Amino acid sequence: AQKVTQAQTEISVVEKEDVTLDCVYETRDTTYYLFWYKQPPSGELVFLIRRNSFDEQNEISGRYSWNFQKSTSSFNFTITASQVVDSAVYFCALSDHTGGFKTIFGAGTRLFVKA
């Protein structure tokens, strides 16, 4: 069965701190995709990254980085030197072959970055 767990409901940091958002997933498939989305206070949902199950390379995009570890079924997201504009709800998501590649989402982690 598909499942995505984001155990951190809310995180609060001070600007310039590094912060890691955890994501643990469950799937029986060998072919699957993992995603992160951002939902700022304005409410829209913004796609950040997609990772397929065959590519465990970590990815860095500016202050954002993602650590994919199949051994622990985790796909964690780190923001380096956080900024107030990073304040948002972040969703981790999973899409797998058994589920017809529809996407299921975790409950989200709300990040507060204080100036």
Next chain:
Amino acid sequence: DAEITQSPRHKITETGRQVTLACHQTWNHNNMFWYRQDLGHGLRLIHYSYGVQDTNKGEVSDGYSVSRSNTEDLPLTLESAASSQTSVYFCASSESGGYGYTFGSGTRLTVV
């Protein structure tokens, strides 16, 4: 520019009324989805479609229906609105299975 639009942005309706939320995309995506967002639950899938005339139930489909008569539109109908259906509804589309979604701006529905 291609886009995905939802209407209305806000809707207040009475219990028992039929309500239809519109979703229109110009990405020419075959895959379209409806999710509802509630505090503590993240986004839950209501219905989805992989092409014209194709519709499928998601995890929370009771009380909702969709139809897909063309590539661009996937309207969501609440047959008889209930207070439990008060939520924010998001429509999304994707190029194909396993690709990231493009989301609409959402519809905030209140059932009184």
